[in-house]
Amino acid sequence: MAGKGKKQKKAKPKGYKGIWKTYEVKGDKLERKNKTCPKCGEGYKMAEHKDRLYCGKCGYTEFKKTKKE
Numbered sequence: 001m002a003g004k005g006k007k008q009k010k011a012k013p014k015g016y017k018g019i020w021k022t023y024e025v026k027g028d029k030l031e032r033k034n035k036t037c038p039k040c041g042e043g044y045k046m047a048e049h050k051d052r053l054y055c056g057k058c059g060y061t062e063f064k065k066t067k068k069e
């Protein structure tokens, strides 16, 4: 088989991160919405996906809990 059948990948637009979305203003203080990576430490936010959090630096993935504790 020839490796010519290249699958088309739908790439998500990059470069637009919307950093203001990682913070939420509550009253007069900022509340951090995104979780910090437990491996990389403070300052390394994890990207939020539908069902998981992902650290772009180390690749750490944390699945969101569906159940309420």
Ligand SMILES: [Zn+2]
Binding pocket: 037, 038, 039, 040, 041, 044, 055, 056, 057, 058, 059, 060
């Ligand atoms: Zn990390």
